[in-house]
Amino acid sequence: MDLFEEPQPDSNSPEFSVSEISGAIKRAIEGEFGHVRVRGEVGRVVLSRLGHLYFDLKDDRNVLASVSWKGQVDRLTHRPEEGMEVVATGRLTTFGPQSKYQLNVEDVVPAGAGALMAMLEKRKAALAAEGLFDPARKRPLPYLPEVIGVITSPTGAVIRDILHRLRDRFPRKVLVWPVAVQGAACAADVVRAIEGFNALRPGGALPRPDLLIVARGGGSIEDLWGFNEEAVVRAAAASQIPLISAVGHETDTTLIDHAADMRAPTPTAAAELAVPVRADLVAHVDKLQARLSRSVALALGTRDQRLRDVSRAMPRRDALLETPRQRLDNWAERLPSALRAATGQKRLRLLEAAGSLRPGLLRRMTRTDLDRVAALAGRMDLGLKRVLRDRQQELGAAARLLRPARLADAIGRGAERQANLLRRLSERARRQQAERADRLAALDRMRLSLGYMATLERGYAVVRGDGAVVTTTAGARGATEIEIQFADGRLTLGGKPARKSKDAPDQGSLF
């Protein structure tokens, strides 16, 4: 463009077309602001249907329109969110058709670590409130996994460290799922890998791991940011396969660490958590084997020893018989001599006894006995007489005590009492008899006044037909013989001639 090719006569100022000036401005702006970092608060954010991201950056006075094209959006360290304080990196450009200038954003990072941490805390609190970090959710790691799935970059120190430590401890089958461990693709890659491993079925073409390790080396908080993404945290929490997170160094904590079943401070530590040390286990098994053998040998040995002890304590048969046998021998030895000695003693005693047996001695003994008999006979006579005399004296004394007069008195008193009682008895009997006679007469008088005989005295009569009392005329007509009783006797009509009653009044007085 030649600005001075055609100078205008009325002015020295050059003349631009709109496009010319737009182009000039574009060049000026892009030349001056080809690479800028702009700090501001994110305003309205719009994602167009074509995948471009439009947003505003603003401070208290001005607004800067910003845009990230589709290809750039995925590479942004942070997706801008409304209200976020960020530093956007990019270049300023213009949009001639709308007379606009705008910032083409290549990256967005939160403004300062403080802002980033604040956002992280907010997200952490929200996820914790959902229970994703609940200790009860955590699954135990398998003691000895068969297949370990490692989610990390396939190149670099991390995978080498893990494989190296696994080889040292207990070589295992390892499946590495390659992922980008930083940048915009990181979170999506990791989510896909966790879900992909979980989607593997046992017995499929790829063996399903029984343990997952998500690993990444140390880096800045921005480098590790992908492991703070909500999708990654959710995928780790949802993993059916136990998961160890080993992201960054010991001091770096990302949100996936909270959702993982176990957090390892480093990738190497993750390998140590994943498998036990084979050599230790071999030694342990060998030791158990030795203890097994020893304890069985010991059990047998103890019983053997007990058997031998008991056997030893059981005396031998010969020993059992020894003493009795010796005693028998001893006594058998002494038997003949004892017999001889006993015979000798008896013979000696016999001789002694026989020596003192003489007729003279016997006679002397007999004489002594006879003398004793005579003496006793004399004494017996005297004794008998004395006993007799004593008894007679006792009888005499008793007889003197017996007096007939006292006996006679007693008899007299008895007879008197008897007579007296007899008299009282007869008197009482007589009185009772009289009382009874009076009562009987009274009763009979009452009987006579109440009986029908008294009625007859007043003019009534009793009619009997054939011996039974008749009370009706019909009864009287039917009878063959009628008897009428009056007070003074009976009159018979019809039948046999009337018989003169000889009946006196039924009974008289007893007296």
Next chain:
Amino acid sequence: MTAKPVDQMTFEEAIKELETVVGQLERGDVALDDSISLYERGAALKARCEQKLKEAEEKVARITLGADGQPTGTAPLDA
């Protein structure tokens, strides 16, 4: 004893029971006949443990992914 056959046990199951068996035998309060069968059980468990320990084989593979990010197979890993 355990219903699970020894040859289907994991290493951890086998070594746990082996430890139990050894402990029982070492206490010495098992009858002689039982101690023999316990010993045999222990020997089987120990064989299972050794078998699992022998399976210590390193085999590392890298999953290859298709354009859609889904696994298509494995390839050797050059770490």
